[in-house]
Amino acid sequence: MKLFERFRNRIHESIALGAILSASLTLQTAWISNLLVHRSETVRDLLNILPSIGPISGLYFKTITAYIFLFGLSVLFFKGRDCSVWRGRVFGFFYISIAMFLVLTLPVVYEFSINVS
Amino acid sequence: MFDLAGLLFSDSSVVLFGATLFIFGAILCLTFLLKQKPELVRVLIVLLVILFLLLLGMVSLDLFGERNVYALGEYSNFSELLSTHRLLIIQLPFVLLASAIITLVVYGKKIADDHAKEYCYATVAAVWISFFTFLLIGLESML
Numbered sequence: 001m002k003l004f005e006r007f008r009n010r011i012h013e014s015i016a017l018g019a020i021l022s023a024s025l026t027l028q029t030a031w032i033s034n035l036l037v038h039r040s041e042t043v044r045d046l047l048n049i050l051p052s053i054g055p056i057s058g059l060y061f062k063t064i065t066a067y068i069f070l071f072g073l074s075v076l077f078f079k080g081r082d083c084s085v086w087r088g089r090v091f092g093f094f095y096i097s098i099a100m101f102l103v104l105t106l107p108v109v110y111e112f113s114i115n116v117s
Numbered sequence: 118m119f120d121l122a123g124l125l126f127s128d129s130s131v132v133l134f135g136a137t138l139f140i141f142g143a144i145l146c147l148t149f150l151l152k153q154k155p156e157l158v159r160v161l162i163v164l165l166v167i168l169f170l171l172l173l174g175m176v177s178l179d180l181f182g183e184r185n186v187y188a189l190g191e192y193s194n195f196s197e198l199l200s201t202h203r204l205l206i207i208q209l210p211f212v213l214l215a216s217a218i219i220t221l222v223v224y225g226k227k228i229a230d231d232h233a234k235e236y237c238y239a240t241v242a243a244v245w246i247s248f249f250t251f252l253l254i255g256l257e258s259m260l
Contacts, residue, residue: 012223016236019219023212030208053180056204063208067215091235098209098246105205 013083018074021090024097025074026067031104033059038110130178134255137171140164141248148241155229158221165218165244169211172251176207203254210247217243 036043037055047058078086103109147161217240221228228237 011227011233016220016223019216019223020236020239023216026212027209030205030212034205056180056201059205060208063212067212071219087235091239094239095242098213101209102206105202107202 014078014081015075017078017083017086017090018071020094021074021078022067022070024090024094025070026063027097027101029066030059030063031101031110033062034105035110130175133171133175133178137168137175137251140168140171141251144168144244145248148244151237151241152229155226158224158226158228162218162221165214165221169214169218172207172210172214179204200258203257206250207254209250213243213247 033043033047037047037059044055047055047062049061050057144161144164147157147164150157151161220236220240224233224236227233228240
């Protein structure tokens with residue numbers, strides 16, 4: 001019984017830190033995918049899973065799968081490790097990723113191009 | 118006579134929008150109390166899950182239903198750019214809320230402890246950024 005209580009009281013920081021890291025990496029993949037959709041016809045066609053909606057369906061599907069996959073990988077990576085070493089860096093990356101996603105999904109930014117004639 | 122059922126079926130998107138705002142309001146209040154009253158974590162988790170489902174419903178309606186989801190019953194002539202932008206940034210609340218839910222489930226009442234302060238701040242930041250993104254989406258869809 002005491003063993004069970006000890007297990008319940010234990011904090012699985014690897015899961016929480018994995019969630020934060022996977023969120024950061026998912027946001028990074030999201031803006032990169034969006035940029036690729038606008039620049040490459042191949043990627044656009046590849047992500048056009050539901051033609052009635054367009055490539056946004058593929059983008060959503062990619063985001064969901066990326067989050068689940070990266071979450072699993074992050075948890076496996078942090079499992080059994082000292083998370084306090086990684087904590088600061090992961091949180092820094094998390095806030096930077098949010099800022100990057102917000103800026104790089106602005107139409108002015110991702111549609112920017114220089115035409116040389 | 119006020120026809121609630123009629124309103125729910127004819128303007129489900131507006132009802133969802135209002136419900137989401139209502140839940141957001143409750144969650145934002147709870148984020149202020151998270152440090153002082155860690156017992157509220159369970160309530161916060163439940164509300165975050167409801168919010169997540171409401172957002173999912175809104176996106177489904179926006180993608181598979183009519184296109185006047187946030188326009189309070191009127192078609193808004195928003196540009197293609199703004200439409201694309203709001204469909205892109207809706208991913209942010211989903212990712213942030215999922216992370217906030219996982220963090221709160223893992224830490225529980227211990228989220229208010231000193232050793233978990235980074236997680237507490239990240240959770241609060243995730244909720245507030247999601248709220249501002251939601252407001253931005255609402256504003257853009259009315260343009």
